[in-house]
Amino acid sequence: MPKICIDPGHNASGADTGAQGNGLKEADLNLDIARKLRRLLEANGLQVIMTRDGEFVNGPHSTVNESLKTRCDIANSFGADLFVSIHINAGGGTGSEIYALPGGQAVVAAQRVLDRLIYACNWANRGVKTNHEFYVLVHTDMPAILTENGFIDSQDANKISTEEFRQIIAEAHAKGICDFFGIAYGAPSQPVMYRVILDGLQIMALNSEETAISQVKEAVNNGRAQTGIVQRNTDGKNTFVYALPTQSTPSTPSTQVPEIPQHTPSRTKTPIMGTETITIEQCRSFLLRRNPNAPDIIPLYKKYGEILGIRWGYAVAQMIKETGFLGFGGSVGAGQNNFAGIGAVAAGVQGASFQTPEEGVLAHLEHLYAYASTSQLPMGLFKVDPRFDLVTRGSCPNWEDLNGHWAVPGDGYGEDIVRIYIQMASEIVVPVEPAKSTPLTAVKPWYDSKTLWVNFVMIAGILAQQLSGTDLFTPEVEASIIAVVNVILRAITKDKITWKQ
Numbered sequence: 001m002p003k004i005c006i007d008p009g010h011n012a013s014g015a016d017t018g019a020q021g022n023g024l025k026e027a028d029l030n031l032d033i034a035r036k037l038r039r040l041l042e043a044n045g046l047q048v049i050m051t052r053d054g055e056f057v058n059g060p061h062s063t064v065n066e067s068l069k070t071r072c073d074i075a076n077s078f079g080a081d082l083f084v085s086i087h088i089n090a091g092g093g094t095g096s097e098i099y100a101l102p103g104g105q106a107v108v109a110a111q112r113v114l115d116r117l118i119y120a121c122n123w124a125n126r127g128v129k130t131n132h133e134f135y136v137l138v139h140t141d142m143p144a145i146l147t148e149n150g151f152i153d154s155q156d157a158n159k160i161s162t163e164e165f166r167q168i169i170a171e172a173h174a175k176g177i178c179d180f181f182g183i184a185y186g187a188p189s190q191p192v193m194y195r196v197i198l199d200g201l202q203i204m205a206l207n208s209e210e211t212a213i214s215q216v217k218e219a220v221n222n223g224r225a226q227t228g229i230v231q232r233n234t235d236g237k238n239t240f241v242y243a244l245p246t247q248s249t250p251s252t253p254s255t256q257v258p259e260i261p262q263h264t265p266s267r268t269k270t271p272i273m274g275t276e277t278i279t280i281e282q283c284r285s286f287l288l289r290r291n292p293n294a295p296d297i298i299p300l301y302k303k304y305g306e307i308l309g310i311r312w313g314y315a316v317a318q319m320i321k322e323t324g325f326l327g328f329g330g331s332v333g334a335g336q337n338n339f340a341g342i343g344a345v346a347a348g349v350q351g352a353s354f355q356t357p358e359e360g361v362l363a364h365l366e367h368l369y370a371y372a373s374t375s376q377l378p379m380g381l382f383k384v385d386p387r388f389d390l391v392t393r394g395s396c397p398n399w400e401d402l403n404g405h406w407a408v409p410g411d412g413y414g415e416d417i418v419r420i421y422i423q424m425a426s427e428i429v430v431p432v433e434p435a436k437s438t439p440l441t442a443v444k445p446w447y448d449s450k451t452l453w454v455n456f457v458m459i460a461g462i463l464a465q466q467l468s469g470t471d472l473f474t475p476e477v478e479a480s481i482i483a484v485v486n487v488i489l490r491a492i493t494k495d496k497i498t499w500k501q
């Protein structure tokens with residue numbers, strides 16, 4: 001199977017940082033597309049190496065040329081069959097173009113990938129452009145292409161900024177590369193997910209292995225589980241095993257050595273403040289299954305939870321508990337936008353009302369902040385919680401501490417919230433695959449293929465080269481070849497030909 005070197009253009013900082021615009025950094029987007037592409041190529045059996053899988057190239061990079069040389073060295077020593085450098089354009093404009101050295105297989109590869117990109121991204125075709133200048137094109141030993149995927153500083157940024165669209169870009173690359181090598185592209189049968197298994201029970205599956213590992217560590221360190229495993233769904237392999245040291249019994253022999261934490265946990269409570277790892281989609285899925293008519297307020301919890309540094313997923317769990325999955329069966333009515341029973345201090349007391357769902361969510365999180373933190377509210381946030389100053393600041397750093405405070409008498413109140421959270425976190429949300437595009441060649445008749453006409457143009461060029469210098473090559477013949485080629489080229493690049501009659 002062919003070997004591909006994927007080169008995510010530029011580094012996150014230092015000498016070669018790439019373009020920026022609309023709050024986006026080219027280096028980050030390039031890496032994300034490259035990682036998505038690697039997964040798709042590997043799923044199709046191709047061997048892949050990346051010049052970087054983090055912020056910098058895997059080698060010297062203190063100058064631009066050093067960084068570029070390192071990329072070429074990686075590709076050359078890997079013995080890649082194709083080098084694909086991924087970039088986002090800048091300078092205002094729209095669409096895709098691909099660079100390659102003229103005259104070789106790189107031009108063919110570039111055209112294959114560009115065909116797929118234009119079709120999938122539905123934006124301007126800026127053509128295959130040849131040059132002798134780009135370092136990575138010149139100093140790689142194999143056919144090399146450099147793809148420009150939209151403009152970071154134009155309206156293209158709206159598209160490129162989304163995960164879904166970058167997946168489409170990666171798929172187009174993968175299909176074009178497969179076309180070039182004559183491989184039938186197949187979509188990966190299932191997305192790679194990482195199961196979080198605590199004491200033998202799967203509690204969630206995430207598409208980030210890093211997040212899955214931190215979930216396992218946190219659960220074991222906080223005493224919620226004895227052992228934790230991160231398991232890849234595609235092959236069932238345990239990629240991470242974690243356990244507290246056992247006191248008396250010797251550990252059972254295992255091929256994987258568990259990572260032993262430095263200290264045993266001193267607390268078994270769940271802090272209110274901290275970084276959240278649950279996803280909006282998991283919360284939504286959990287909520288909508290019980291109440292399909294629930295308003296979509298989860299993103300507001302994430303937005304303000306992150307500003308306040310609160311584990312907002314637990315706040316969602318508290319909201320679910322307080323409102324009965326937003327069914328509002330208790331003394332607080334739906335129109336009050338009061339999602340956590342603020343001020344509903346006794347049965348029959350209506351509690352506070354808020355103008356909008358956004359204000360209601362913010363008040364809920366601010367009330368938690370009052371309990372869990374002694375800091376001032378972050379700058380720029382209005383104090384919308386009417387009971388903020390009635391709280392003994394910092395008196396309840398953990399969810400379990402809210403028993404008898406947020407809820408009276410409140411036995412098991414915090415534990416209930418934690419239980420709801422764990423259930424919610426076990427939601428498996430499979431990312432939506434982008435709509436499959438019909439292969440260009442599958443449904444169209446032979447004369448309906450752009451690739452055919454592109455090849456025709458290339459043959460015409462070779463013919464002209466062969467004829468030149470002979471007396472068959474009159475100015476009239478040359479003019480006719482150029483005229484025909486121009487008509488076809490214009491039609492291909494501007495899609496003027498209605499291929500079906």
Ligand SMILES: [Zn+2]
Binds near residue numbers: 018019087
């Ligand atoms: Zn670039």
